Amino acid sequence: MYSVGLPEDCAKQWEILLLLLSSEEKKIDRTTEDEIDTMNYFYNNEGVRKILLHWLKQMQNAYCRKTSELDTALKCDDISLLWRQKGNDKFRTNYVEESYKCYTNSVMYAEHNSLMYSLALANRSAALLRMKRFQECLSDVALAIEHGYPIEQRHKLLLRRADCHIELQQRTEARVSLDSAIQHAISLNLSASNALEFERHIKILERKLESVKEDGSTNETVVLPDWYRGVNPNFNAASNAIELRRSDSAGRHVVLTEGAQRGDVLFSEEPYAWVALPSEESVCEMCCAGDINPVPCNLCSRSVYCGERCRARAAQSFHRWECVAAQCALFPTIGIAHLALRVLLISAHNGFPEPPRLLPKPSSAAELFRSYAQVDNIQIYKQDSPSFYRMFNLVTNFDKMNRTDYVQYALTATMLTLYLENYTSFFEYLPSKVPLSADTDEMRLFGAALLLRALGQLVCNGHATLSLATVDDDDGRTVSEREVRRATAIFPSAAMMNHSCDPNIINTFYKSRLIVRCARELSAGAEVLNCYGPHRAREPTAQRRAQLRAQYMFACACSACSDADRRDFALVFSAYSCAGCKGPVWRRGGRARCGQCKAELHTERVLAQLDRADELAAQVEQMSSLEEKCEKLQASYRLKQQVWHRHHASLRAAADRLARLYAELGEFGKSMELIKQNIQSLEYQFGSFSVEVAHELRKLSDVMLERILNTPQHLEHREWCLEANKIIKKAVQLMELNYGSWEPLVARLKEQQEFVAALLAKSSTPDAANCIHHNLHYNLKI
Structure with missing residues (x-):
C-alpha cells in the first residue's frame, strides 16, 4: 500500500499517505473515544508506526543534506x-x-x-x-x-x-x-x-x-496602546470594560460592560504559542519581528532570528526539539500541525501545572489528561490562573467533525510523537515537567494525546498574524502595500470572541502580540464579535455559511446572514450594470435580470463589449508613448464603465491602473479623480474606517504630493496643500487604527504630513492653523 501511486518527492506523499491510512480506519467509529484512547490505539498499531517511521526517514534522507x-x-x-x-x-x-x-x-x-x-x-x-x-x-x-x-x-x-x-x-x-x-x-x-x-x-x-554637535537618542522604543479602562484581573489580557460570559446559546462569549469608542483596546495578548509561516520575508522565530537582519540557528540553515538573544531563548524553549524537523523540511509539509507541536513544546518548557486540588492525585496519563478538563472554564481566565488551563480547555470540535478528519489528525499526532521519540531526547526531558510519576510509555501517551487535542483546537481557534509590506513601484511616484501572513498563533483569550460576518473589532499585530480594537462605537451590553474569515463585504451569505460550517462546524446566524436585505450585498461588487437604471445585475439561474427595474441584460452584447475592452487593455504595452498608453487604457475603461456596476471590484482595478498611468504622465488631476472614485466605492463596500480605504487614501496622498512638488508656482498650490494635509491626516488615522503606529508606512505618512505642514507654514494666513490642525474631515471634491 505504501509504494503504490505515491509521488517521488516524499514531501508530496504526506497528504496521500494520510488518505490511504485513514481509509483503512473508516469502518472504526472513534468519535466516542477521548484523545488518550485514540492515541493509545494508533501509536501501538505496528503497521502505522512502521509506515510513518519509514516516511520520516525518507524525509531526512531527502532534505537533511546538501541538496x-x-x-x-x-x-x-x-x-x-x-x-x-x-x-x-x-x-x-x-x-x-x-x-x-x-x-x-x-x-x-x-x-x-x-x-x-x-x-x-x-x-x-x-x-x-x-x-x-x-x-x-x-x-x-x-x-x-x-x-x-x-x-x-x-x-x-x-x-x-x-x-x-x-x-x-x-x-x-x-x-x-x-x-x-x-x-x-x-x-x-x-x-x-x-x-x-x-x-x-x-x-x-x-x-x-x-557636524555632530551632541549625542542623539539611542532608543527607538515602541509604545503600545493600553487596555481601555485598564487590564482586567478576571479576564487575562483583556480590558476592564469587557467580561467573559457563558450561555447555552452562545457558549463562552465576550460582552462589553460599558460603552467603548472606535479604536479602544479590548484585548492585548501574547500568543500561547505561534509558528512562522513559509515566506520570502525573514521573520524572527522567537519574537515574530519582520524584515529582520537574520541571525541563523547554530546548527541548521533553516531557522532565523533577529539576534543572538532571541536565538538563545528559542533554543532553550523549543528549537532544540525542532531543529532536526526543520532540517528535514517537515514543517512546510504538515502545515498547522507544526503549531500543535509547538503547543506541546511550550507547555513542557513552562511546566505542566498541578491538576485541580480537589481531585485525587493522578496516577496515569489518562487521569492527568482528564483532570485538566475538570475546571471552571470561566475562572481559568483569571490572570493568576495557569495559562495552560486556558489552552487546554479551548474547544476541539472532535464531537462534530467527520471520522476521516479525526483519524488524519490522529495519524499526524502519531507521526510527530514518533519524530520526538526517534529524533530527539524530548521524552527523556518531559518527566521533569509533568506532575506525574509514571513510566516512559505513559509520558509518551500524554504527549501524543496533547498533540491530537491541540490539532483539533487550532483548526477552529488558530489566528493568522498579519503585517504590512510595502514595495516601491517602478514609476517612483507611488508605493504598493500588501498584507503578509507572518505566522499562525493561538490566543486563548481573544479566541473567546464569537464570529460575525460583520465584525465590530479590528485585529492589529505588533510582532507576535495581538491587539484588538473597537471598529466602531459600541454600547454597554453589546457582544464583541470577531470575523473568522468569511466577511459580508467579500462573499455572499451561502458561500460564507458553507465555509464556516466546513471549518468551524456551526450554522452562522449573525445579522449579516439573517437579514434578507443584506444577504446579496457582496454580489454587488461582481455585478453588471443595468443599461436603464444603472442598478446591479447578476445571474440568477440561467438569466440575468436587474433587481431594481427588472430589465433583462443582453449578456452576449455585454460579453462582446468586455472582450473589446480587454483587447484595448492588452494593446497598452505595445504603445511607445505614455500618451498612447493612456488613450488605449482610457478607451478600455470607458467600455467597462458601460458594462460593469459602478462598484464592481474589477472596475476599481481598471481605474487604479489608469490612475497610475495618468500619474506617470503628469496628469495628476485625472489620476486623483479616479482614486477618489475608488475611495467612494471602497467606503460603500468596507466602510469609511476600513483598511481598504486607508490604502487608497495613502495612494491619493502620494499623487497629491507629486502634484504639489511638480507645480510649486500654481495659483491653487496652497489649496492643494490644504487638501493634501487633510487626506494625509486621515490616512494616518486609518493606518494607525488598522495596523498600529509602529508600522513603517505610518512613519512615512507622518513625514509627508510634516512636509506639507512646512509648506503651509511658509504661506500661512491668520486662520491657517484652524484649517490645518482642527479640521479632521476630508473632502474628496468629486
Missing part, C-alpha cells in the same frame, strides 16, 4: 564561501541589495564560530552601511568581532562602526570607536600604503564627526 552547490539544511563553509564570493561580485558592481542577500546566505550556511562566519558577517555589515541600515550594521560588526574576525583587518570594522554612530548622531560612541580604530591600527604596524589609506579614512570620519 545543491548553493544549498544545504546543515552548515557548510564551502557553500558559505560561494555565496560570499557572489556577494562580492554584486557589491563591486554596486548592486548593493543583491549583495546583501548573497551575504545573508553566506551567514546562514557558515559554520558557527568559524572564520567563514565572521567574514560573512563583516561583508554583510558593509552592505548594510551602504543601505543606511545603521543599527543592523552595528550588530553585524559586533558579531563579526565576537566570532573571531581577523585581527589584522579589524581596524576596518572599527571604522565602519564609527561611521554608523556618526550617521546615528551618536557623538560619544563615534569618538570611542574612532579612538579604538586608531589604537588598533597602531598595534598592527601597518605598511606605509595601508597607513596612508587608514589616515585618509580617519580624516573623512573626523570631518563628519565635527
Whole structure:
C-alpha cells in the first residue's frame, strides 16, 4: 500500500499517505473515544508506526543534506564561501541589495564560530552601511568581532562602526570607536600604503564627526496602546470594560460592560504559542519581528532570528526539539500541525501545572489528561490562573467533525510523537515537567494525546498574524502595500470572541502580540464579535455559511446572514450594470435580470463589449508613448464603465491602473479623480474606517504630493496643500487604527504630513492653523 501511486518527492506523499491510512480506519467509529484512547490505539498499531517511521526517514534522507552547490539544511563553509564570493561580485558592481542577500546566505550556511562566519558577517555589515541600515550594521560588526574576525583587518570594522554612530548622531560612541580604530591600527604596524589609506579614512570620519554637535537618542522604543479602562484581573489580557460570559446559546462569549469608542483596546495578548509561516520575508522565530537582519540557528540553515538573544531563548524553549524537523523540511509539509507541536513544546518548557486540588492525585496519563478538563472554564481566565488551563480547555470540535478528519489528525499526532521519540531526547526531558510519576510509555501517551487535542483546537481557534509590506513601484511616484501572513498563533483569550460576518473589532499585530480594537462605537451590553474569515463585504451569505460550517462546524446566524436585505450585498461588487437604471445585475439561474427595474441584460452584447475592452487593455504595452498608453487604457475603461456596476471590484482595478498611468504622465488631476472614485466605492463596500480605504487614501496622498512638488508656482498650490494635509491626516488615522503606529508606512505618512505642514507654514494666513490642525474631515471634491 505504501509504494503504490505515491509521488517521488516524499514531501508530496504526506497528504496521500494520510488518505490511504485513514481509509483503512473508516469502518472504526472513534468519535466516542477521548484523545488518550485514540492515541493509545494508533501509536501501538505496528503497521502505522512502521509506515510513518519509514516516511520520516525518507524525509531526512531527502532534505537533511546538501541538496545543491548553493544549498544545504546543515552548515557548510564551502557553500558559505560561494555565496560570499557572489556577494562580492554584486557589491563591486554596486548592486548593493543583491549583495546583501548573497551575504545573508553566506551567514546562514557558515559554520558557527568559524572564520567563514565572521567574514560573512563583516561583508554583510558593509552592505548594510551602504543601505543606511545603521543599527543592523552595528550588530553585524559586533558579531563579526565576537566570532573571531581577523585581527589584522579589524581596524576596518572599527571604522565602519564609527561611521554608523556618526550617521546615528551618536557623538560619544563615534569618538570611542574612532579612538579604538586608531589604537588598533597602531598595534598592527601597518605598511606605509595601508597607513596612508587608514589616515585618509580617519580624516573623512573626523570631518563628519565635527557636524555632530551632541549625542542623539539611542532608543527607538515602541509604545503600545493600553487596555481601555485598564487590564482586567478576571479576564487575562483583556480590558476592564469587557467580561467573559457563558450561555447555552452562545457558549463562552465576550460582552462589553460599558460603552467603548472606535479604536479602544479590548484585548492585548501574547500568543500561547505561534509558528512562522513559509515566506520570502525573514521573520524572527522567537519574537515574530519582520524584515529582520537574520541571525541563523547554530546548527541548521533553516531557522532565523533577529539576534543572538532571541536565538538563545528559542533554543532553550523549543528549537532544540525542532531543529532536526526543520532540517528535514517537515514543517512546510504538515502545515498547522507544526503549531500543535509547538503547543506541546511550550507547555513542557513552562511546566505542566498541578491538576485541580480537589481531585485525587493522578496516577496515569489518562487521569492527568482528564483532570485538566475538570475546571471552571470561566475562572481559568483569571490572570493568576495557569495559562495552560486556558489552552487546554479551548474547544476541539472532535464531537462534530467527520471520522476521516479525526483519524488524519490522529495519524499526524502519531507521526510527530514518533519524530520526538526517534529524533530527539524530548521524552527523556518531559518527566521533569509533568506532575506525574509514571513510566516512559505513559509520558509518551500524554504527549501524543496533547498533540491530537491541540490539532483539533487550532483548526477552529488558530489566528493568522498579519503585517504590512510595502514595495516601491517602478514609476517612483507611488508605493504598493500588501498584507503578509507572518505566522499562525493561538490566543486563548481573544479566541473567546464569537464570529460575525460583520465584525465590530479590528485585529492589529505588533510582532507576535495581538491587539484588538473597537471598529466602531459600541454600547454597554453589546457582544464583541470577531470575523473568522468569511466577511459580508467579500462573499455572499451561502458561500460564507458553507465555509464556516466546513471549518468551524456551526450554522452562522449573525445579522449579516439573517437579514434578507443584506444577504446579496457582496454580489454587488461582481455585478453588471443595468443599461436603464444603472442598478446591479447578476445571474440568477440561467438569466440575468436587474433587481431594481427588472430589465433583462443582453449578456452576449455585454460579453462582446468586455472582450473589446480587454483587447484595448492588452494593446497598452505595445504603445511607445505614455500618451498612447493612456488613450488605449482610457478607451478600455470607458467600455467597462458601460458594462460593469459602478462598484464592481474589477472596475476599481481598471481605474487604479489608469490612475497610475495618468500619474506617470503628469496628469495628476485625472489620476486623483479616479482614486477618489475608488475611495467612494471602497467606503460603500468596507466602510469609511476600513483598511481598504486607508490604502487608497495613502495612494491619493502620494499623487497629491507629486502634484504639489511638480507645480510649486500654481495659483491653487496652497489649496492643494490644504487638501493634501487633510487626506494625509486621515490616512494616518486609518493606518494607525488598522495596523498600529509602529508600522513603517505610518512613519512615512507622518513625514509627508510634516512636509506639507512646512509648506503651509511658509504661506500661512491668520486662520491657517484652524484649517490645518482642527479640521479632521476630508473632502474628496468629486
